[in-house]
Amino acid sequence: MAQASFDFSGTTTVITGGASGIGLTCAELVARCGGNVIVSSSRRPDKTEKALQRIKAAAAGKAIRTDAFACEVGTEDSVASFFKQVGQAGHRIDYVIHSAPSSTPGLIKSST
Numbered sequence: 001m002a003q004a005s006f007d008f009s010g011t012t013t014v015i016t017g018g019a020s021g022i023g024l025t026c027a028e029l030v031a032r033c034g035g036n037v038i039v040s041s042s043r044r045p046d047k048t049e050k051a052l053q054r055i056k057a058a059a060a061g062k063a064i065r066t067d068a069f070a071c072e073v074g075t076e077d078s079v080a081s082f083f084k085q086v087g088q089a090g091h092r093i094d095y096v097i098h099s100a101p102s103s104t105p106g107l108i109k110s111s112t
């Protein structure tokens, strides 16, 4: 099957939920295209570390930056703190992919 190729070099993509699942797949694709990737970390440090290793491996030798910071997407203060830490670490943000599950338990009628 043909694969589209994009050049993300020099850009930084922030991915919530990037330590596993769909977010990690997106992170690997961005890294394969040469882009820096920042993910929100898993609650399990070993899972975050493995994800960062997979992202670096996907870059296949391209010089990219990867990083992970804690973020609870259901809490405004945590999201603000996450993006503050991204900035403080010297990352410019070009793209954001929001993939962390963000629904909070409750009745459907109260969220519509």
Ligand SMILES: NC(=O)c1ccc[n+]([C@@H]2O[C@H](COP(=O)([O-])OP(=O)(O)OC[C@H]3O[C@@H](n4cnc5c(N)ncnc54)[C@H](OP(=O)(O)O)[C@@H]3O)[C@@H](O)[C@H]2O)c1
Binding pocket: 016, 017, 018, 019, 020, 021, 022, 023, 040, 041, 042, 043, 044, 047, 071, 072, 073, 074, 099, 100, 101, 102
């Ligand atoms: N997978 C599917 O079949 C499917 C289908 C339809 C829609 N979706 C949607 O697609 C998105 C990604 O799904 P996925 O299956 O790839 O997700 P996932 O693997 O269940 O979770 C991805 C990451 O998000 C983190 N996470 C979970 N809750 C979080 C929270 N409140 N704040 C910050 N991070 C949080 C998880 O952290 P931990 O490692 O600590 O758990 C995990 O590292 C979700 O919004 C989901 O609802 C998925």
